[in-house]
Amino acid sequence: MLLTLLLIPTLTALIIMLRPARQAALIALIGSMVALVWACFVWSAFDFGDSASIQLAASWTWIEPMGLSFSLGVDSVALMLVMLTALLIPLSVLGSWTAITERVREFFLWLIILEIAMLAVFMARDLLVFYLAFEFTLVPMFFLIAVYGSTNRARASIIFFLYTFTGSIITLVGLLYVAWLQWSHTGHWTFDIATLTATAASMSATQQAWVLLALCCGFAVKVPLFPVHTWLPLAHTEAPTAGSVILAAVLLKLGTYGLYRFAMPMCPVAFSQYAPLIATLCIIGIIYAALVCWVQRDVKRLIAYSSVSHLGFCVLGLAAINTAGVSGSVMYMINHGLSTGALFLCIGMVYERYHTRSMDELGGMARRMPIWTFFTVFFVMSSVGLPGLNGFVGEFLTIFGAFTSGQPLQGLPTTGPLGPWYAAFAGTGMILAAIYLLYFTGHLVFGKYHVPDASHGGVHEHAHHHRLPRDLSLREVLVLTPLAIFCVWLGVQPDAILSRIEAPVNQVVASVEFANSQPLAALVTEDGEGR
Amino acid sequence: MLDRVAILWPEITLLMTVMLLMLTGTSKDKDLRRAGSWIAAMGLFIAFVLAVRMPEPDTLLPGLAGFVRPAACVVGLLLLLGLGSVDTRYEYEIDGGRQFDPLDTTQGEFLCFFLLSLAGLMLCTTASDLIWLFLALEMTSLPTYIMVASGRSKIVAQEAAVKYFFLGAAAAAIFLYGFAMLYGATGSLHLIDIRTALEAQAANGGIGALAILGLTLSVIGISFKIAAVPMHFYTADVYEGAATPVTAFLAFVPKAAGFVVLMLLLSTVLHLGEGGQAWPEAIRVLLWVLAALTMTVGNALAMWQNRIKRVLAYSSIAHSGYMLVGLVAAMETTGSAADSPTTNGFAAVLFYLVVYGLTNLGAFLVLACLQRRGEELETFDDLEGLWDRHGGYATIMALCALSLMGLPPLIGFFAKLFLFTSAIRAGEYTLVIIAGLNSAAAAWYYLRLAGVGWVKRPGTAAAEVERSPSGGRRFAAGISAVAAIALVVMTARLITAGDDAVRLRTSDLIDHHATLPDDTSTAARH
DSSP, X not given: OHHHXXXXXXXXHHHHHHSOGGGHHHHHHHHHHHHHHHHHHHHHHSOGGXXXXXXXXXXXXXXXXXXXXXXXXXXXXXXXXXXXXXXXXXXXXXXXXXTOOSSHHHHHHHHHHHHHHHHHHHHBOBHHHHHHHHHHTHHHHHHHHHHHSOTTHHHHHHHXXXXXXXXXXHHHHHXXXXXXXXXXXXXXXOXXXXXXXXXXXXXXXXXXXXXXXXXXXXXXXXXXXXXXXXHHHHHHHHSOHHHHXXXXXXXXXXXXXXXXXXXXXXXXXXXXXXXXXXXXXXXXXXXXXXXXXXXXXXXXXXXXXXXXXXXXXXXXXXXXXXXXXXXXXXXXXHHHHHHHHHHHXXXXXXXXXXXXXXXXXOBOGGGTOHHHHHHHHHHHHHHHTXXXXXXXXXXXXXXXXXXXXTXXXXXXXXXXXXXHHHHHHHHHHHHHHHHHHXXXXXXXXXXXXXOOOTTTTXXXXXXXXXXXXXXXXXXXXXXXXXXXXXXXXXXXOTHHHHHHHHHHXXXXXXXXXXXXXXXXXXXXXXXXXXX | XXXXXXXXXXXXXXXXXXXXXXXXXXXXXXXXXXXXXXXXXXXXXXXXXXXXXXXXXXXXXXXXXXXXXXXXXXXXXXXHHHHXXXXXXXXXXXXXXXXXXXXXXXXXXXXXXXXXXXXXXXXXXXXXXXXXXXXXXXXXXXXXXXXXXXXXXXXXXXXXXXXXXXXXXXXXXXXXXXXHHHHHHHSOSBHHHHHHHHHHHHHTTSOOHHHHHHHHHHHHHHTTTTTOTTSOTHHHXXXXXXXXXXXXXXXXXXXXXXXXXXXXXXXXXXTOSGGGOOXXXXXXXXXXXXXHHHHHHHHHHHHTOOBHHHHHHHHHHHHHHHHHHHHHHHHHHXXXXXXXXXXXXXXXXXXXXXXXXXXXXXXXXXXXXXXXXTBOOXXXXXXXXXXXHOHHHHHHHHHHHHHHHTOTTSHHHHHHHHHHHHXXXXXXXXXXXXXXXXXXXXXXXXXXXXXXXXXXXXXXXXXXXXXXXXXXXXHHHHHHHHHHHHGGGGHHHHHHXXXXXXXXXHIIIIIHHXXXXXXXXXXXXX
């Protein structure tokens, strides 16, 4: 079932390679639509009554002496992210229909290869398969930015690649250490995520701290957390529209998903010990990035920095280590994918028409592009966290989680590390988000109408420029409408997701709290190594 | 003596091929001269078949020959393809008075040296004593000096050859001195006896200083062959000066020979004494420092280069550094029955050697496949827009460079993975972190190499780049790119084979410790 989901895009990629370039976009669209339909089948085959356990599992032995097997399987959290990926790829393909004029075939090829890698990350049940896919996402993304990006693309792509590659090598060392520990206990290698998580959770606090540090090197860069976020604005700004959409909507989630799936259950003691530090970094990131957004003149860069700010909330929810915070965080992953992805699409549509991203050169688009204005304002509202739309749910839950962290809930003796102060500071991020996003809307959408002089922008003039209507074409509306529907639906009916992810989230939270409720001495003797 | 000869049939085949090539290479008949490549290929193929079937030699690592010799033949065949067929256009031009360029014409003597050097590499694996080891290692190197000089008519090639020769001679002197000390310390040239003697020393209060010094000097001398810091100075100039197919040869054959000899030498102290803990700390520290320095210096220098061959030269230094990590890791791991193949440092080194040999070859051969008015390509600018003009080469280059970088899911990742697991197993966390950061640093220039053909549009410099007419090179480059992907499927088999290849002689390992007191066994041998 899951393997088929990987094979569909693989087949699509092969067909794209074999067919002429002018058919590439169509093939990519059909292939990714088929994958989306198949993902819906997967959704319906998934038993949400037992959502915490890995379902639809399949496994093939790969490298026997290493205990490496190609294992797939999803729990409901992974399934949500699979669905998000499967939904966004066809939209990105449709959104890039006219924007790409050179090397068209390669563009859609890389996009589809990226889909394979991203799906594999979320479906992997074997640690090394996860890591292989996690790393491999860099290659298609690198080429998407480097070949199809705007002026500064070479620098942006290399910085993007090196930053994340360096971080994830350290992550690999941490993961290998855990695997080796498992090997030294049992005498045979395995990279099964569940087994290794159990092994890792029994490490001493010092070992956990080191492993957590190693994992954070890769995942925090990917998220990105505050001090290591500097690759993101550059990469986002220079990437082509589809690249930005995928980067914001899915690739950043690899980091938060990694923290959720590995860092929390593998190093429960260390994670709760260092959660205040992580949360502090998140809050610095939330406020700092929001302030940076406020002064941006480049709209794409503004949205990019807003991602840093938003992902801060996402990790803050994880650091709260309670059901509200963590499920809010998962919810946030999906919401951010929808609304920020959509905003990047909106900006891409304007860019395709006027070839500028500067607020100095653009303004008052509402007069010329009413339909576009409707969608943009809609997604800005969703991103700000207007109650009734999806963004509100995630933001509320993560802040609520941070606020109540440390309060005994449901009779459990909780060691939740955060408290109201964290929530208060994070809350200012929400206010700042409203300020910079409305400011952005005020300048770009309303305000005085001005666009770059057509004669002035002669060098940028593409031949297809004239084929685009003044306002959105039907194709572009088709791209944005599904996202808008999901934004409303998840805003009104967040329970559709929340109830489905409750069980796995509770399991993770419970495992962290359980590990912390054990006296440390017992852990050390259990581990056999001690300190 | 005769039983020794009996295991040398692959090498003997190669030597006979060399004799034959010397005859055909001087023939008046052009077609016969051109057939030289085919004769060499036949010889290599027969040697391959024989190498697979040979019995194990009586050495410290009896399985080594069975792994390295066939692998050497396979890479040798690819290298031979990479030398390329004769470009008849140039042959006619030379007849018409154009300057003679050895690599573009019939190459009987060149092929002889090529095969001799490969035979030297194969001989290293069967070495049971120090003399054999020395001779085999020199037999690998000596032909390469001439290949560098005669492979290209340019003056830089002569300069490179002279540098290479003198530094090589100095290095040989150093490790020969080390061998002599080892002989002085143990009273034997035979590696198995040396091990026994060292074992006795270890049991009676530690290995003597003379033996340690001998080993140290040997390791430092041999680090010339593997281009490890501080014996790396020749690398960039020599690699750049030599013709590209020759450079591809230099980057693999002497390096492989160096690592084989290092493994054989180190196995005299490997897993020594009760519980295998008597490995001399000094040697471990030496290897540790060599590994860390070699990786870091190689990568640091490679980042600043603009000429592709220099980048590949410095990166090959860095690769030696990674492999040295495997040697450090081997200390605690090799030979213990409980270990899995993936934590065996020596096995990881062998695996890495094969992978590095194949993929590095691909990168060099892409360069060899392209030319501008008969000249080699030099800088990154020459590769701009390669995808638009010669898409296949851009793909091969990207695959090989990304594999060398260690990017999953290409085979290079698994090669690094095994080195890392073995080092983590040995508790060398710091070294693993250093290796990891170095891999990340290497990503900088490998990414440039992989991406330049795609990212940049063809400039004026790149517009004149054309394919060289040799189909063999294209084919060989294609094979190494395919290997970068396809070997992933065979990873399990390769690493297990590598693990079997580096098991110490079991009699040395278990029986000794369990039953025989060390002194009696030494006496029995003498």
